[in-house]
Amino acid sequence: MVSKCLIKANSYYDSVTLMIITKEVEAVTGVENAVVVMGTEHNKELLDNVGLLNDETSSATPNDLVIAVKLVDDGVFEDIVKKVEELLNKRKTDGDEDYCPRTIEGSIKNMPDSNLVIISIPGEYAGVEAKKALMNDKNVLLFSDNVSIEQEKELKELAVKRGLLMMGPDCGTACINNIPLAFANVVKKGNIGIVGASGTGTQEIMVQIDRFLGGVSQVIGTGGRDLKAEIGGLMMIQAIEALSVDEATEVIVLVSKPPAYEVAEKVLQALKKCGKKAVVDFIGGDEELIKKYGFIPATTLEDAAYKAVKLCNNSVEKVNKLECPEFDKPIEEIETLAKSEALKLSNKQKYLRGLFSGGTLCDETLKLFSKNVGDIYSNIPLSPEFKLTNKEKGNNNCAIDLGDDEYTVGRPHPMIDSYGRQQMILKQAEDEEVAILILDIVLGYGSNEDPAGSLVEQIKQAKKVFKARGQYLCVVAGICGTKGDPQVYDEQLSKLNEAGVIAMPSNAQAVRFAIRVLKEVL
Amino acid sequence: MSKVNELFNQDLKVINMGLKSFADELKEQGVSVIHTDWRPPAGGNTKMINLLNKLKSKTK
Numbered sequence: 001m002v003s004k005c006l007i008k009a010n011s012y013y014d015s016v017t018l019m020i021i022t023k024e025v026e027a028v029t030g031v032e033n034a035v036v037v038m039g040t041e042h043n044k045e046l047l048d049n050v051g052l053l054n055d056e057t058s059s060a061t062p063n064d065l066v067i068a069v070k071l072v073d074d075g076v077f078e079d080i081v082k083k084v085e086e087l088l089n090k091r092k093t094d095g096d097e098d099y100c101p102r103t104i105e106g107s108i109k110n111m112p113d114s115n116l117v118i119i120s121i122p123g124e125y126a127g128v129e130a131k132k133a134l135m136n137d138k139n140v141l142l143f144s145d146n147v148s149i150e151q152e153k154e155l156k157e158l159a160v161k162r163g164l165l166m167m168g169p170d171c172g173t174a175c176i177n178n179i180p181l182a183f184a185n186v187v188k189k190g191n192i193g194i195v196g197a198s199g200t201g202t203q204e205i206m207v208q209i210d211r212f213l214g215g216v217s218q219v220i221g222t223g224g225r226d227l228k229a230e231i232g233g234l235m236m237i238q239a240i241e242a243l244s245v246d247e248a249t250e251v252i253v254l255v256s257k258p259p260a261y262e263v264a265e266k267v268l269q270a271l272k273k274c275g276k277k278a279v280v281d282f283i284g285g286d287e288e289l290i291k292k293y294g295f296i297p298a299t300t301l302e303d304a305a306y307k308a309v310k311l312c313n314n315s316v317e318k319v320n321k322l323e324c325p326e327f328d329k330p331i332e333e334i335e336t337l338a339k340s341e342a343l344k345l346s347n348k349q350k351y352l353r354g355l356f357s358g359g360t361l362c363d364e365t366l367k368l369f370s371k372n373v374g375d376i377y378s379n380i381p382l383s384p385e386f387k388l389t390n391k392e393k394g395n396n397n398c399a400i401d402l403g404d405d406e407y408t409v410g411r412p413h414p415m416i417d418s419y420g421r422q423q424m425i426l427k428q429a430e431d432e433e434v435a436i437l438i439l440d441i442v443l444g445y446g447s448n449e450d451p452a453g454s455l456v457e458q459i460k461q462a463k464k465v466f467k468a469r470g471q472y473l474c475v476v477a478g479i480c481g482t483k484g485d486p487q488v489y490d491e492q493l494s495k496l497n498e499a500g501v502i503a504m505p506s507n508a509q510a511v512r513f514a515i516r517v518l519k520e521v522l
Numbered sequence: 523m524s525k526v527n528e529l530f531n532q533d534l535k536v537i538n539m540g541l542k543s544f545a546d547e548l549k550e551q552g553v554s555v556i557h558t559d560w561r562p563p564a565g566g567n568t569k570m571i572n573l574l575n576k577l578k579s580k581t582k
Contacts, residue, residue, distance in 0.1 A: 012561035014541050040566065062566025100559035107537040107558045114556070115529050120540030121560055128575060129539060129560075139529055143540065163524040179534050179553055182544060218530060242526035445547045 001032060002074040005057050006081055008065040012038060013088065015122070018065075019412040021087050023419060025080055030073035036084065039064040040122060042146075046409060062122075104132050118181065119168075120144055126169065127151040134158050134166065142168030142223070143182050149230050152223070156234040165242075166235055168223040172199030172446075175206065175219035182221075183415060183446035186484030190215020192308050193249035195239040197222045197256035200358025201283065201301055203444060203480055204507055205255055208305030210482045211505060214312060217248040227259030227267065237270040244274035251311045252278040253304055257363070258285030268293040277316055279308045283360065284367045296320055300508040301364060327509055337502070338513060342520030344472035349435035352376075352518055354399030355424050357414035357451075358480065361440045361507045362401040368511045369397065373518065379404050393427045399438070400424070415447050418454035425455065429462035429473070435521060436474045437462070438514045440507060441492060443481025452477075452492040456499040463500060474517055475501045478510030 018036050025034040035052055037043040039060025047053040052068040060066045067084055071077060101107045108114065117133035119126050123146025130147075133140045134155065142155075147169035159166030167174055173196065174181040178189050185203055187210040194209075194216060196202030206219055220242075222235040236254065243249045252271065259267065259282060271278050272293050280290045281298035290297040296311070296319055298304030306324035327334050352369070356362035362380060369376045377386045377398040389395050391406065400407075402414045402421055414421050421439075428434045437459075441451045448454055459475055466473040477496055483489050496503040504510040523531075536555040538545035545557040563571055 016541055016543065038562075040562075062562040098557070100557045102559050102561070103563075104537065104539060104558060104560075107539070107556050111535055111537060111554075111556045114535045114537045115532055116534055117537045117539065118544055120544060122562075125562055125566075125571070128571060133537075137525065138537070139526065143544075163526060165526050165529070177530065177532075177534055179548070179551060181548075238526070242524060242530070245524075245527055246530055248530070445551075446544070 002071045003052055003054070003068070004071060004074060004077045005052065005054065005066065005068040007039070007056060007060050008067070010063050011065040011088075012063050013065060014120075016412055016416065020417070021084060023417065024087060025067075025069065025084065028076060028080055028083065030071055030076040031069055031080065032072055033070040034080075035066070035068045037066055038062055039066050040124070042122075042124075104129055108136055108138075114138060116141065116176065118143065120182075123147045123169070127155065130155050130166070131158065134162060134164055137162065137164065139165040140167065141171055141174055141181055141221070142166070143171060144168070145170040149225060149228070152225060153231055153234075156226075156231060160234055160238055165220065165238065167221045170225070171221040171223040173202045173219065174221040175216060177218070178216070180445045183442075183444060184219065185210070185444035185480075185482050186486075187219075187482055188213075188215035188484075189217075191217055191248060191250040191312060192253060193217045193243040193246065193251070194219045194253045194255065195222065195236050195243070196220070196254075197224055197226045197236065198283070198360045200440070200442065200480065201255045201281070201360035203358070203442065204301040204361060205253055205281070205305045205308075207480055207482050208302045208506055209309055210484070212306055212309040214305070214309035217246060218243065222256075224257075227256050227263050229260040229263060233259065233263045233267045233270075236267050240267070240270045240274050244276060250276060251308050252276050253281070253308045254278065255281045255301070255304060256283070257360075258282050261286070261289075264289055268295065271295065277311045279304050279311065283363060300324070300368070301360070302506040302508045326512060328505055334513065334516065338516035339520060341474045341502070341517045345435050345474065345521055346471045348432050349471060350518075350521060351431075351434050352397045352399075352436045352438060352514055353394050353428050353434055354438040355421055356399060356401050356440050357403050357421065358440050358442055359401045359403055361478070361480065362399050364507055365399045365438065365511045368508065369399070369515065372515050373397070373522075379406065393431065394424075415442055415451075418448060418451070421455060422458040425458040425462050429465040432469065432471065434473065436476060436514050436517055438510055439475070439477045439501075440510075441477050441479045441481070441496065441503075443479070443485040443487045443489065443492060445486065447487070450487060450492075452495040456495055456501075459499045459501060474514075475499075476510050476514045476517075477501050477503050478507035479503055479505060480507065
């Protein structure tokens with residue numbers, strides 16, 4: 001094994017470009033391991049962890065491109081360097097001829113009437129740029145993570161003072177004036193405003209609203225830490241106040257993981273003051289507190305959407321008595337299908353394995369499973385004793401958030417690139433005790449251009465392995481998408497069906513179906 | 523009217539900084555967008571960047 005490296009000085013490329021190139025390099029025969037990154041301190045730690053940090057790579061600056069590889073055959077290094085140059089040049093020439101300023105100041109000068117700045121640069125620099133945007137009276141969507149909580153508080157306080165939106169840090173989803181921003185879906189225009197501290201939670205609610213023939217006025221993301229005690233719900237409250245005077249908004253939906261109690265009260269008080277009807281999904285949090293303020297709690301993300309659409313034309317009293325249907329299809333059809341799937345399983349098969357790209361969809365799965373079946377492990381467990389013990393393959397019943405940091409070091413997020421999930425699917429095929437695989441297929445802008453297509457080969461392969469053993473792999477998928485999304489919903493559905501996947505129109509329905517199959521064999 | 527509510531009544535005009543795909547997708551939707559070809563200033567030295575920003579704000 002030989003380690004080689006090349007440093008290209010003053011050659012900056014964004015993280016997704018570099019991760020895609022890393023993947024292409026790793027696919028070259030003779031390459032054991034490859035890291036193609038900018039020379040930041042964080043990336044040097046990554047290089048050190050994989051044994052690729054040396055004097056040369058140590059001396060790289062954040063503006064320098066580092067290409068570091070471990071080779072079985074050192075003869076291929078020149079080919080690798082050539083391949084990287086080709087890929088980088090291709091990315092450059094594929095770009096259009098529009099002028100791109102180098103600084104935010106330059107961009108503001110070129111577009112003085114800009115009203116929104118979207119920032120997705122490394123976290124250590126992002127806070128400073130976000131502040132510049134706010135000081136120039138621009139609303140901000142801060143996609144970057146690794147921004148300190150102290151900096152987040154400072155930015156949000158500044159935004160509140162200046163009457164602006166400061167969406168993030170770590171804000172993955174928004175839809176302003178019906179324009180999907182970052183990772184978001186194409187949804188019908190309507191009268192429901194959503195404020196979300198959770199990316200895929202917000203996406204699932206917006207697509208389900210569309211599916212229930214409702215529409216959205218605005219979808220405002222706050223970033224995942226907004227409802228922590230240190231931030232105190234600053235941006236959720238700012239958003240509620242804006243929606244309270246927005247004529248197009250008649251119903252409001254809030255979604256987040258369970259907030260600190262005092263923050264929940266603050267937010268609900270602001271919602272009460274707003275005077276509009278609302279559904280609140282604190283995803284497993286305190287329902288009684290929500291009811292105390294006269295709002296409607298939701299049991300699932302799909303249920304939040306269902307009740308919000310019903311609230312548009314019905315009273316709170318009436319909607320409080322409603323529950324989202326368990327399935328779209330008649331229950332007899334579901335039961336027949338679940339029984340037929342269960343009959344194909346062998347005696348040894350007893351476990352459910354969830355492989356998720358969306359953290360909130362994984363979290364919803366954990367809650368539904370533990371409420372209806374029992375113990376379930378995860379890398380984001382409901383309680384510490386159910387922390388995953390085998391993170392490479394999974395263990396027992398488990399649902400894994402593959403978008404979590406430990407699975408995305410040096411790799412694109414699974415919503416963009418399916419490589420990690422492909423490998424995990426194949427690993428499940430090695431385990432004779434696995435019965436059911438559950439996946440989320442997330443469409444929309446920002447996502448992989450073919451989420452279903454990128455997984456079907458591995459799904460078919462895994463099913464073949466089970467068949468060769470005289471077993472059967474049941475695969476269930478929840479599609480988070482709309483007919484307006486760029487990936488073409490019906491084509492995605494076709495690809496899943498053709499691969500033998502049972503596709504459901506929501507995460508909750510997919511989980512419920514998987515549970516029905518499992519209960520047949522338990 | 524707050525600036526947020528002003529935003530709700532305007533066409534979006536976006537400055538993008540970071541992942542170019544976000545700008546490309548906005549362009550695809552017909553949104554007015556300018557992409558900032560950002561790279562770490564001052565060789566990426568965050569201490570130096572903070573000093574430079576302090577100096578800039580003092581000279582305004």
